[in-house]
Amino acid sequence: MLELKNVSYTVKAGKDSYDDRDHDIIRDLSLTVEPGKLIVITGPNGGGKSTLSKLIMGIEEPTAGTISFEGTDITHMPIDERARLGIGYGFQQPARFTGMKVSKLIRIASGEKHMSSAACNKYLSAVGLCSANYLDRDVDKSLSGGELKRIEIATILARNPKLAIFDEPEAGIDLWSFDKLTATFEELHKGQPDHTILIISHQERIMQMADEIIVIKDGQVARRGSRDEIYPTLMFSKNQDPACGFTRAAEAVTY
Amino acid sequence: MADTATIPAPAQGATGSEVDLDAISREMLEVIADMHGDTPGAVNIRKNGCLACRTNSEHVTITSKTDNPGIDIHVDAGCKNEHVHIPVVVTEEGVHDVVYNDFFIGAGADVYIVAGCGIHNGGDKDAEHDGIHRFFLEPGSHVVYVEKHYGEGEGTGARILNPTTEVHLGEGSSMEMEMVQIKGVSSTIRKTTGTLEADAKLVITEKLMTHGEQHATSDLDFEMVGDGATVRVISRSVARGNSVQVFHPNVTGAAACRGHVQCDSIIMDNARVTSIPAIDAKSTEAQLVHEAAIGKIAGEAITKLMTLGLTEEEAEEQILEDFLS
Numbered sequence: 001m002l003e004l005k006n007v008s009y010t011v012k013a014g015k016d017s018y019d020d021r022d023h024d025i026i027r028d029l030s031l032t033v034e035p036g037k038l039i040v041i042t043g044p045n046g047g048g049k050s051t052l053s054k055l056i057m058g059i060e061e062p063t064a065g066t067i068s069f070e071g072t073d074i075t076h077m078p079i080d081e082r083a084r085l086g087i088g089y090g091f092q093q094p095a096r097f098t099g100m101k102v103s104k105l106i107r108i109a110s111g112e113k114h115m116s117s118a119a120c121n122k123y124l125s126a127v128g129l130c131s132a133n134y135l136d137r138d139v140d141k142s143l144s145g146g147e148l149k150r151i152e153i154a155t156i157l158a159r160n161p162k163l164a165i166f167d168e169p170e171a172g173i174d175l176w177s178f179d180k181l182t183a184t185f186e187e188l189h190k191g192q193p194d195h196t197i198l199i200i201s202h203q204e205r206i207m208q209m210a211d212e213i214i215v216i217k218d219g220q221v222a223r224r225g226s227r228d229e230i231y232p233t234l235m236f237s238k239n240q241d242p243a244c245g246f247t248r249a250a251e252a253v254t255y
Numbered sequence: 256m257a258d259t260a261t262i263p264a265p266a267q268g269a270t271g272s273e274v275d276l277d278a279i280s281r282e283m284l285e286v287i288a289d290m291h292g293d294t295p296g297a298v299n300i301r302k303n304g305c306l307a308c309r310t311n312s313e314h315v316t317i318t319s320k321t322d323n324p325g326i327d328i329h330v331d332a333g334c335k336n337e338h339v340h341i342p343v344v345v346t347e348e349g350v351h352d353v354v355y356n357d358f359f360i361g362a363g364a365d366v367y368i369v370a371g372c373g374i375h376n377g378g379d380k381d382a383e384h385d386g387i388h389r390f391f392l393e394p395g396s397h398v399v400y401v402e403k404h405y406g407e408g409e410g411t412g413a414r415i416l417n418p419t420t421e422v423h424l425g426e427g428s429s430m431e432m433e434m435v436q437i438k439g440v441s442s443t444i445r446k447t448t449g450t451l452e453a454d455a456k457l458v459i460t461e462k463l464m465t466h467g468e469q470h471a472t473s474d475l476d477f478e479m480v481g482d483g484a485t486v487r488v489i490s491r492s493v494a495r496g497n498s499v500q501v502f503h504p505n506v507t508g509a510a511a512c513r514g515h516v517q518c519d520s521i522i523m524d525n526a527r528v529t530s531i532p533a534i535d536a537k538s539t540e541a542q543l544v545h546e547a548a549i550g551k552i553a554g555e556a557i558t559k560l561m562t563l564g565l566t567e568e569e570a571e572e573q574i575l576e577d578f579l580s
Contacts (some may be wrong), residue, residue, distance in 0.1 A: 057562060059562075078561070078566075078567075079558065079561040080561040080562075080564055080565055080566050080567070080570075083561065083562050083563060083564040084564050088562065089562045091555075091559065093555075094559065095553060095555040095558070095559040096553075096556070097556055097574065097577055098491070098519065098577065098578050099491075099577035099579065099580045100573075100574075100576045100577035100580075104577070107562045108560065108563050108565070111564065139557070155466060155563065158564060159564075214260055227261040
């Protein structure tokens with residue numbers, strides 16, 4: 001359903017750059033994603049995971065290569081058109097909206113202006129928020145980071161896109177809510193066999209749900225395979241894992 | 256509460272000249288005072304400087320002033336859930352309407368008051384309405400006051416609204432004021448002042464949108480003189496086009512009291528916003544805080560709404576609508 005061909009994303013010197021060199025965030029990356037999969041993208045910080053997901057949503061545009069979704073070239077398509085094609089995105093650090101009610105954001109996400117409060121409730125309880133308290137709250141700085149993050153995830157559930165991308169959904173979420181969240185992801189995955197979920201995560205419980213794991217490092221696909229192939233190498237043999245080069249180098253210095 | 260005023264039904268007990276309400280006036284009344292058809296409670300509609308309609312209710316008496324243009328509104332002590340609507344419409348160019356309205360709220364009364372002014376200026380001469388409102392709240396009374404200002408019309412004449420509002424909150428009384436300038440007002444100079452006795456509570460929310468070449472100035476000045484008084488000023492504004500806004504809210508604490516001033520503005524296009532919040536403590540027990548922020552619409556908020564399928568323009572409008580909601 002999703003195909004990236006030779007995609008690169010280079011930040012030119014001088015633009016968002018701390019020195020005068022060009023930075024290749026994504027380098028000649030090709031990737032095909034089949035429908036119905038739950039895929040976890042992992043890898044070291046700064047490896048290009050978030051950028052890759054933003055390129056798929058259109059929040060950033062590639063400097064080379066093409067991206068297609070269900071046969072349509074979306075390489076230079078605006079964000080909102082991609083959204084209408086069926087791509088959704090849960091931000092790692094969600095935006096706040098002064099004066100907007102949680103219920104309204106959920107309704108915008110679902111596309112149903114007159115969605116009942118009971119229906120809005122359903123999405124909030126799926127992320128462990130007691131809706132009676134939250135529907136009339138503003139999506140502003142009065143919400144804690146964890147509350148805001150769960151509301152962000154609820155908007156994706158309400159939108160129910162064919163391809164749902166979540167950038168570190170577990171970040172900032174407490175343990176109890178995390179249990180609820182993993183259960184929700186599992187339900188979402190099993191309930192809709194033709195929908196695809198891409199989750200950027202370092203969390204082993206989330207990786208254990210994956211059909212496939214993709215390791216992104218230095219802007220490229222370092223490894224890709226089934227959970228059973230990739231997961232043990234990530235968790236139990238860090239020092240041999242090429243994705244953990246930084247850890248190895250740091251240890252070499254320390255000892 | 257049993258009485259209702261039907262627009263434009265002949266006014267009951269009306270004094271002064273009576274004016275028919277045309278379609279434009281009725282539309283504006285909907286916008287500024289949420290009045291359509293029957294309006295419960297006491298009603299006084301003023302059009303182009305004259306009384307158009309008046310209804311008293313069991314506990315609310317409206318009388319015309321004898322010295323100045325304007326009305327006295329008396330709300331009986333102890334009455335609950337009373338409604339008062341006193342909107343003003345100006346539909347002619349060249350009108351400069353000045354009106355003095357005084358509200359006397361009896362002890363323990365609980366009342367909802369809707370004011371507001373709409374100007375439709377189809378001509379090339381200016382149209383101006385200056386409302387001077389004074390509120391006297393007896394101890395323990397509670398007032399919700401909503402005032403909306405709106406301008407429209409295809410003429411080049413300016414639509415000017417210069418409201419002055421003065422509030423006196425007696426011991427233990429409370430007031431929530433919502434003052435909104437929706438759009439279309441060429442120039443406004445708003446002055447709002449007040450004093451608060453012990454345990455009085457005031458929350459004032461001011462929302463303003465300017466566009467084109469409009470100018471808006473808002474000065475607010477409140478003094479808390481009694482222990483336990485609280486004032487909260489919330490100002491939200493959007494400045495578009497070449498418009499200019501100046502805010503100067505000041506809260507003075509002269510007792511063991513608490514004050515909070517919060518000004519948030521969204522600036523767009525070539526607009527200019529000056530925000531000068533001030534706090535003034537005359538007592539070691541006064542706790543006063545102010546915060547002010549001016550900025551463009553957050554790019555991340557637009558991006559988020561676009562990921563939910565809104566176009567960039569729709570996202571921007573949605574954010575502004577909620578900001579001023």
